[in-house]
Amino acid sequence: MRPLFHPAIEDVRPEAILHALADPSRAAIFAKIMRAGCVEACSALSAVGDRIIPKSSLSNHFKVLREAGLIRSERHGVELRNYSRWAEVEARFPGLLAGIINAYASAVGTDARAADTAGPR
Amino acid sequence: MRPLFHPAIEDVRPEAILHALADPSRAAIFAKIMRAGCVEACSALSAVGDRIIPKSSLSNHFKVLREAGLIRSERHGVELRNYSRWAEVEARFPGLLAGIINAYASAVGTDARAADTAGPR
């Protein structure tokens, strides 16, 4: 098992962030980690809206988020602990994440699949 | 030739916008149209940075931007006139486009391919 790769914040590219968050499932996963600050266990997020995500796809989603610089993952025993890198990304690209997360939140209701990106009720 | 399709602003989805702008060429094209307010002729944009974009790919890029709700295209004689739908998109998803365009602009220099997304000098 290759050690987890995390880009330095100065190596993070806007296109990677947009690509990562252009997928509603990934955006929902990221939104949840963001709001919680930290989410333990990838499998805690195996359902987005009503859609069940297979383990292998989930693993890949986390990898995409990680390599885009959006989250930091640490192995703790048998599971992964995922932290959002919001503060770092915000410092590098001010307003980017807020704009994206708000956009998804305000599109809820028009698109069921992104339901979990909904902001605080 | 099928008439050009433009989604109503309320049908515009965040994932379509992110997907459209996750491509540095498209982001550069959109940034240029945005700054100019309107750009005539797709072919005026056939080079992004040092990369030459084939006609057919360019045509497709404009289609993606159009169907994501980012631009409005009108046929004027033999050429297309492209307008940014910034104001509408901004009203629906406040801060989204600014965040994205600023992110690309501030990444310039670290990534040559996105050079044209640079903001006002």
Next chain:
DNA sequence: CCCATAGTTCCAAAATTCCGAACTATGGGA
């Protein structure tokens, strides 16, 4: 009517994404 220009469509090759199945790593028990 013919030509040039501007863009679109077609279609096949290349690149990506998706996901089931097999695998690896870690932490308990017995």
Next chain:
DNA sequence: TCCCATAGTTCGGAATTTTGGAACTATGGG
């Protein structure tokens, strides 16, 4: 220590998307 369960990763092929050359369409002159 050995075995099992859990959590996640990797492999590999099918499905989807993207790319771009060549042929096509539409419009405006001479």
